[in-house]
Amino acid sequence: MLGKAALAVLLVLAGLAAGTRPPPPPVSEETLEKVAGSLEMYVDRLPQMPKVRGYSMERGRATPVHLAVGMYRKKWVMKFVIEPAKTRDHSRVPARLLEYHAKVAEEEATRKRYIVMYEYDDGATGGPTHLYINGKRLEDPATETPRVGATEVWEVVNLTPDDHPLHLHLATFQAVRARGLVGLDEFRRCMARLNDAARCNVSQHAAGDAVGVPEHERTWKNVGKMAPGHVTTAVVKFLMVDTGEDYPFDATAEPGYVYHCHILDHEDNAMIRPLKLIR
Numbered sequence: 001m002l003g004k005a006a007l008a009v010l011l012v013l014a015g016l017a018a019g020t021r022p023p024p025p026p027v028s029e030e031t032l033e034k035v036a037g038s039l040e041m042y043v044d045r046l047p048q049m050p051k052v053r054g055y056s057m058e059r060g061r062a063t064p065v066h067l068a069v070g071m072y073r074k075k076w077v078m079k080f081v082i083e084p085a086k087t088r089d090h091s092r093v094p095a096r097l098l099e100y101h102a103k104v105a106e107e108e109a110t111r112k113r114y115i116v117m118y119e120y121d122d123g124a125t126g127g128p129t130h131l132y133i134n135g136k137r138l139e140d141p142a143t144e145t146p147r148v149g150a151t152e153v154w155e156v157v158n159l160t161p162d163d164h165p166l167h168l169h170l171a172t173f174q175a176v177r178a179r180g181l182v183g184l185d186e187f188r189r190c191m192a193r194l195n196d197a198a199r200c201n202v203s204q205h206a207a208g209d210a211v212g213v214p215e216h217e218r219t220w221k222n223v224g225k226m227a228p229g230h231v232t233t234a235v236v237k238f239l240m241v242d243t244g245e246d247y248p249f250d251a252t253a254e255p256g257y258v259y260h261c262h263i264l265d266h267e268d269n270a271m272i273r274p275l276k277l278i279r
């Protein structure tokens, strides 16, 4: 996830004395789980980022590792060494932080959409070739066209073998539940043929055990982890959730927005779709 704007990894600020070797940062497995959607990282721009250090999480201990271009796996943590400021910082932490209305009501939703995550494999090697949302490319016309101010329910159906941290631009959402898909192979075959969750009886397949949404996910967010083989129900708001009011700008203006997997090489291969708001 390094190299583009989405650099939401754990930030460890360190005022390090020159020449001393830093001890491993005190980062626990529990802390890492709390930034779960951001934990999988892809390092692709190291020559431009000499101050980034990598740590591997083994049994709750962060051990320094050599970062290599193209490195990609779970449970890495990156440390940014922040050097003394060269300019004065006049920013202040506000006395009061924004109050979030964490309460979510599914019945406010005026529309339900199925957001289906597919992975495609090379027939010869079996290796993954690309990932599409709803079987469509980024270049295909927007199919998610919510009204400004709307509340919708998005049923995110993950047919791939991996977790995907789904990220919505502009909108804010809250996962309310996740259910395992039963008869997954049969459902996958039907979806590969029809690409239509309703016609493939998704509600009958989404009958597995309900998985509790972790506490840190039960608030308004713009990234949420979607488990493989599960249907995650998310309430999505296309308004300012802190005030309940409309956006203070024209959210219908071109070129519009996108939603995508927050893992950079998934997004680039092409787990990303346009999001176009209308009045």
Ligand SMILES: [Cu+2]
Residues within 6 Å of the ligand: 163, 164, 165, 261, 262, 263, 266, 267, 271
């Ligand atoms: Cu992904």
